[in-house]
Amino acid sequence: MTVVSLRDVTREHGEVRALGGVSLDVSAGELVAVMGPSGSGKSTLLNVAGGLDRPTSGTVTIEGEDLAAVKDLAALRRTSVGYVFQDLNLIPSLTAAENVMLPRELDGVRTGRARDEALAVLAEVGAAEVADRFPEELSGGQRQRVAIARALTGERRLLLADEPTGALDTATGDEILQLLRTRCDEGAAVLLVTHEPRYAGWADRVIYLRDGRIVESGAVRMESAR
Amino acid sequence: MSAFRAALRISRRDALRAKGRTALIMVMIGLPVLVITAMFTGSATTNVTMREKLGSVLGAADARIVTRPFRTRVEQNPDGTGIGQPSAKRRERPWTPGEIGALLPGRLLRYQANVVEARLADGFDRVDVMEADLRDPMTGGMRRLVEGRFATAPGEVTVSPELVDRGVRIGDTITVWRPDRTVRVVGVAEHPNRPGVLEMVALPEGLLPHQNDGNDSGWLIDTAAPVQWSDVRRLNKAGLAVQSRAVIESSDAVSSGPMDMHRLVQVGVSVLLVVTETVLLAGPAFAVGLRRRRRELAVIAAQGASARQLKAIVLADGLVLGGAAALLGGRSGSAPGC
Amino acid sequence: MSIRHGLLALLSGGPRYGYQLRVEFEASTGATWPLNIGQVYTTLSRLERDGLVAPGGADEQGRAVYTITEAGREELERWFSTPVAQTDRPRDELAIKIAMAVAGDVDVAEVIQTQRVATMRALQELTRAKRAATAGLARRLVLDAQIFKAEAEQRWLDHCEAVSKEKTS
Known part of the structure; x- marks a missing residue:
C-alpha cells in the first residue's frame, strides 16, 4: 500500500x-x-x-x-507525517516525554492521555528510562530515539x-x-x-x-x- | 486547551532557562508597574494622612494659626498647604495674642518648632524640636506620654522613643548645639504618626530661643464655634495662614478644588508616560527573545502546530513573563504603603 | 596470507582437529572467506613443516588433533603486533579501471554510475547480513569492515565524479 x-x-x-x-x-x-x-x-x-x-x-x-x-x-x-532532523530536533525546555507529547497535545488530546501514549512510544524505541530528562541531558543517540518516538506518536x-x-x-x-x-x-x-x-x-x-x-x-x- | 497548556509549559520552562532574558523583561515591565503602583500608593497614603495627622498637628485645638514673615494677603489650600504670600517690607512688630484675639476670639496656646543638632552617644545628630505646653488639654493627642512626665520648666524635655534607642535615658542631660544649651530629659513622648523620628518636646522657649513670625511659630486656638473657610480667608487677608480642623475634616473642601484637578492631570500624564515606556522597552525585549526562539518555533511547526498555535505560544510567553512581572512590580510598589 | 595466522589464532585457544578449525574460522569471519577442508589440511601441514604447530595425537573418535607450538605462539604474536601495510594489498582493479577510463575515450560518468549501483547493492547485502547476524561480535565486526570498505569506495566514486565533472565543465 x-x-x-x-x-x-x-x-x-x-x-x-x-x-x-x-x-x-x-x-x-x-x-x-x-x-x-x-x-x-x-x-x-x-x-x-x-x-x-x-x-x-x-x-x-x-x-x-x-x-x-x-x-x-x-x-x-x-x-x-513525522519529521526527524539532523539535530535541534527537540525543544530544549521540554523533557523527552513532553517533547513526544507535543504533537498530540497540539492535536487537542488531553495531557494525561498524551503522556501515557508518549511513555508507551518511548518504551517501544528503547528510551523509556530517559522520559523525564531534558534534551541537553541526553546523548545524541538518545535524542534521535526520542525524536523518532515523537515522529511516530498518534499512529503516524x-x-x-x-x-x-x-x-x-x-x-x-x-x-x-x-x-x-x-x-x-x-x-x-x-x-x-x-x-x-x-x-x-x-x-x-x-x-x-x-x-x-x-x-x-x-x-x-x-x-x-x- | 491542552495545546495552550503545552504552550504555557514551554514558556514557563524557557523563562526559567533563559534567566538573563527573563530578568530583563521582568525589569522592563515590572519597573514601570512598580513606579505606577508606588505613585498611587504614595498619593493614597498622603491623602489619608492629611486628615490622620490632624491629631498630631492640632491636638484638641480648633485651628492652628501660622505666622508669616509679612502681613500681605496669604494664599493657601483648604488643608493649610501650598501657602504663598507676596513679599513686602518686613514689619518690626510681631504678632501679639491680643491682635490675634481681635481677629478670631478664643483661647490661644503658643507653639514653635525647629531642628537642632544634639550630641548623642554616637555623635551629633539632627533632632526635631517641638515646643508647646503639653500639659494643656488643647494639646491632647499631639504626643503620647510613654514614660516619665512632660516638661514643666524651661530646660526640661521629653524625648521620642527613637532617642531612647539611641541611648538617651530619663534623668540624662543632652547637650544641644545651636542654640548652645543643655537640657534635662524628664520623660518619653511618642509622635502618633511619625515612628522613628528623633524629637524633643519642650515648653515654648524652654529650649529654642524666641522664633520670629514666619519662622515656624504661631498659636493653637480653641474657639467657641468651628473655624470655617470664611474665617480662614479673613485671617489670610490679615497675613496669617490657618489649618482648621473643621475645614480639613469636611472632605469636600479637601478633595475638590482646582489644585486637585491639576494633580489628577499630573497623575494621568505620568501613568501614560510610564505605560508608553513599558511598551517601548518590553517590545524589543520580547523581540530579542523571539529571534532566539525562531528555531524552536520552526521545530514546533514541523510537529504540526498551526499558525494560530504558534501565536498562542508567543502569547503565552507574554502572559507568563508579563503577568509575573506585573505581579511582582505591583506587589513591591504597594509594599511601602502596607 | 592470513589463513595461516587465522588457524594459529584458533589453535592458541586449545587443541583442535581440522574440521573444527574450518567451522570456527567461518563462524568468526562470517561466510566472507569460504574455506574448503583441503585448504585447511594443506595449511596445517605447512604450519607443521615450519614447526609452528604439532600433531597432538587423536581424540576419542580418532580424529587427528593439532596443538600450537612455542614458535607458533611467537609467530602469532608477531602477526598481531605488525600493522597491515598498504602495499601488501592486491592491486586495486577499480582504481585502475577508472584511471584507464579517464585517460581513454570512455564515458567516465557511466563507468562510475555502474560501479556505484553495484557497490550499493553489495552494501545493502552486507547490511542485510549484519541484521541477520544477531550472535557473534567477531562476525559482526568482519561485516562492518567490509561495509566500511564499500562505503569508502562509494565515497571515492562520488569524489571521482565531482572532480571529473569539474575538469570537463
Whole structure:
C-alpha cells in the first residue's frame, strides 16, 4: 500500500529549480534512502513529500489524500507525517516525554492521555528510562530515539528523516537505522535523506538525486529478503 | 486547551532557562508597574494622612494659626498647604495674642518648632524640636506620654522613643548645639504618626530661643464655634495662614478644588508616560527573545502546530513573563504603603 | 596470507582437529572467506613443516588433533603486533579501471554510475547480513569492515565524479 506518492513534482525557488519532475512512491513497510550531492534537492524533496512545502507543479498524495486539496497542512503533519532532523530536533525546555507529547497535545488530546501514549512510544524505541530528562541531558543517540518516538506518536505512518545520523558516531548511527528499520518492518513508510552510503545500505531502495532529478532508482531496487 | 497548556509549559520552562532574558523583561515591565503602583500608593497614603495627622498637628485645638514673615494677603489650600504670600517690607512688630484675639476670639496656646543638632552617644545628630505646653488639654493627642512626665520648666524635655534607642535615658542631660544649651530629659513622648523620628518636646522657649513670625511659630486656638473657610480667608487677608480642623475634616473642601484637578492631570500624564515606556522597552525585549526562539518555533511547526498555535505560544510567553512581572512590580510598589 | 595466522589464532585457544578449525574460522569471519577442508589440511601441514604447530595425537573418535607450538605462539604474536601495510594489498582493479577510463575515450560518468549501483547493492547485502547476524561480535565486526570498505569506495566514486565533472565543465 502506497503511503506517499509524488507525481512529476517540481519545486522552484524563484529562478532556481530545486526539483525538476520527480515521481516517487513509498509503500508501507518500505525504507527508501535518498542520496545525492549537496544542493541536489534532497531536503526539498523531503519537505514537499511531508507537506512542509508545496510543489510548484505536480501532485503529492499522502495516504490517498491530494495535498493540493488539503487546507490545513499543520493538521496533516500532526496526524500523518513525522519529521526527524539532523539535530535541534527537540525543544530544549521540554523533557523527552513532553517533547513526544507535543504533537498530540497540539492535536487537542488531553495531557494525561498524551503522556501515557508518549511513555508507551518511548518504551517501544528503547528510551523509556530517559522520559523525564531534558534534551541537553541526553546523548545524541538518545535524542534521535526520542525524536523518532515523537515522529511516530498518534499512529503516524510516514516518517521523514533528514540526515538523522549526521551528528552521531557510526555505531550509534547504526542503532538509529536499526530502529528505523524495525519501525518500517512494523508497517511505517520511511523516507531517509542521507549522504552516507553505509546508512543507505539499510534501505530497500536507494534513489540518487542530481540537479533535482532522479538519476538512478530502479537499478538499485533490491528484491526484499522478507 | 491542552495545546495552550503545552504552550504555557514551554514558556514557563524557557523563562526559567533563559534567566538573563527573563530578568530583563521582568525589569522592563515590572519597573514601570512598580513606579505606577508606588505613585498611587504614595498619593493614597498622603491623602489619608492629611486628615490622620490632624491629631498630631492640632491636638484638641480648633485651628492652628501660622505666622508669616509679612502681613500681605496669604494664599493657601483648604488643608493649610501650598501657602504663598507676596513679599513686602518686613514689619518690626510681631504678632501679639491680643491682635490675634481681635481677629478670631478664643483661647490661644503658643507653639514653635525647629531642628537642632544634639550630641548623642554616637555623635551629633539632627533632632526635631517641638515646643508647646503639653500639659494643656488643647494639646491632647499631639504626643503620647510613654514614660516619665512632660516638661514643666524651661530646660526640661521629653524625648521620642527613637532617642531612647539611641541611648538617651530619663534623668540624662543632652547637650544641644545651636542654640548652645543643655537640657534635662524628664520623660518619653511618642509622635502618633511619625515612628522613628528623633524629637524633643519642650515648653515654648524652654529650649529654642524666641522664633520670629514666619519662622515656624504661631498659636493653637480653641474657639467657641468651628473655624470655617470664611474665617480662614479673613485671617489670610490679615497675613496669617490657618489649618482648621473643621475645614480639613469636611472632605469636600479637601478633595475638590482646582489644585486637585491639576494633580489628577499630573497623575494621568505620568501613568501614560510610564505605560508608553513599558511598551517601548518590553517590545524589543520580547523581540530579542523571539529571534532566539525562531528555531524552536520552526521545530514546533514541523510537529504540526498551526499558525494560530504558534501565536498562542508567543502569547503565552507574554502572559507568563508579563503577568509575573506585573505581579511582582505591583506587589513591591504597594509594599511601602502596607 | 592470513589463513595461516587465522588457524594459529584458533589453535592458541586449545587443541583442535581440522574440521573444527574450518567451522570456527567461518563462524568468526562470517561466510566472507569460504574455506574448503583441503585448504585447511594443506595449511596445517605447512604450519607443521615450519614447526609452528604439532600433531597432538587423536581424540576419542580418532580424529587427528593439532596443538600450537612455542614458535607458533611467537609467530602469532608477531602477526598481531605488525600493522597491515598498504602495499601488501592486491592491486586495486577499480582504481585502475577508472584511471584507464579517464585517460581513454570512455564515458567516465557511466563507468562510475555502474560501479556505484553495484557497490550499493553489495552494501545493502552486507547490511542485510549484519541484521541477520544477531550472535557473534567477531562476525559482526568482519561485516562492518567490509561495509566500511564499500562505503569508502562509494565515497571515492562520488569524489571521482565531482572532480571529473569539474575538469570537463
